[in-house]
Amino acid sequence: MTTSAPVIPQTFDGGKEIQFRCREGIACWNACCSNIDISLTPCDILRLKRHFGMGSGELLKQYTVPYEMEQGGIAGVKLRPVANGTACRFMKPEGCGVYADRPTACRYYPVALLSMRKQGEATDRDSYALVKEEHCLGHSEPRRITVDDYRKEQGLAEYDELARGWRQLILKRKSSGPSIGKPSRRSLELFFMACYDLDRFAAFVASEGFSDLYDVPADEMQKILCDDTELMLFGFRFLKQVLYGENTIPLKQETAEKRRLRLREKMQQAEREAAEKRAAEQDEMYRDEGEQGL
Ligand code: SF4
Numbered sequence: 001m002t003t004s005a006p007v008i009p010q011t012f013d014g015g016k017e018i019q020f021r022c023r024e025g026i027a028c029w030n031a032c033c034s035n036i037d038i039s040l041t042p043c044d045i046l047r048l049k050r051h052f053g054m055g056s057g058e059l060l061k062q063y064t065v066p067y068e069m070e071q072g073g074i075a076g077v078k079l080r081p082v083a084n085g086t087a088c089r090f091m092k093p094e095g096c097g098v099y100a101d102r103p104t105a106c107r108y109y110p111v112a113l114l115s116m117r118k119q120g121e122a123t124d125r126d127s128y129a130l131v132k133e134e135h136c137l138g139h140s141e142p143r144r145i146t147v148d149d150y151r152k153e154q155g156l157a158e159y160d161e162l163a164r165g166w167r168q169l170i171l172k173r174k175s176s177g178p179s180i181g182k183p184s185r186r187s188l189e190l191f192f193m194a195c196y197d198l199d200r201f202a203a204f205v206a207s208e209g210f211s212d213l214y215d216v217p218a219d220e221m222q223k224i225l226c227d228d229t230e231l232m233l234f235g236f237r238f239l240k241q242v243l244y245g246e247n248t249i250p251l252k253q254e255t256a257e258k259r260r261l262r263l264r265e266k267m268q269q270a271e272r273e274a275a276e277k278r279a280a281e282q283d284e285m286y287r288d289e290g291e292q293g294l
């Protein structure tokens with residue numbers, strides 16, 4: 001099962017009927033899980049973390065590998081296959097070992113979700129495509145189903161809804177072109193932590209430094225810190241501010257003012273240094289010309 005598998009380059013909406021069924025006993029059983037390339041959403045990581053009762057750091061280390069969604073840009077994570085192989089670590093002879101919490105890409109297969117946003121557009125649009133891989137015999141099974149019903153059958157509405165904020169962050173980055181500069185290293189680290197390493201993000205949000213800067217009401221803060229799903233959604237809001245400068249979380253007035261002053265001071269310092277450099281270069285130039293004229 002590969003998320004980068006050949007996609008028939010024809011997109012459609014949820015009303016489209018496809019012919020497909022996957023069932024135990026089919027001759028290709030588990031073929032799709034024997035060669036994986038599966039990107040995970042933050043919601044997938046949350047579900048797997050709960051499934052194994054594990055910390056996010058440990059889960060990331062044991063079961064995932066990071067990758068760059070764009071060169072030098074924001075990161076994604078994929079399922080880590082078995083050592084020296086391509087099969088999924090969760091694959092069992094009887095099927096998926098994490099079935100109730102299987103990732104979004106596994107639920108969608110053989111449908112691919114294509115969220116798109118045109119350059120300059122504020123909203124994204126979902127469309128779908130069909131992935132047909134030779135080994136998958138499910139396409140020959142005599143069952144027709146609309147993509148909308150297939151999504152329902154696979155429990156995808158909740159997954160898609162919870163991952164929407166994350167998808168929007170990525171789409172905005174991809175559709176913004178050069179108008180939004182490259183994210184700083186710090187903001188890329190924050191993106192990884194808030195999207196994938198929720199335990200570390202919880203500690204960051206609970207830190208004194210965070211509450212010195214951000215004005216989050218106490219009851220909201222409690223909700224965020226007691227519920228991983230709320231924390232994840234808060235993370236997407238936080239990242240809109242970090243990556244795109246949107247005012248999604250109010251800053252404490254006093255701290256914001258101090259920051260503004262620090263920034264202004266920094267800019268003035270940079271201007272002073274540039275002016276001094278220019279003046280020194282001019283001095284040197286006049287000195288050289290003077291020496292040549294003697
Ligand atoms: S998580 Fe489950 S469905 Fe997905 S590739 Fe692994 S075994 Fe297959």
Ligand code: SF4
Pocket residue numbers: 021022023026028029030031032033109135136137138139
């Ligand atoms: S029908 Fe397709 S999805 Fe189902 S087990 Fe076979 S290869 Fe996997």
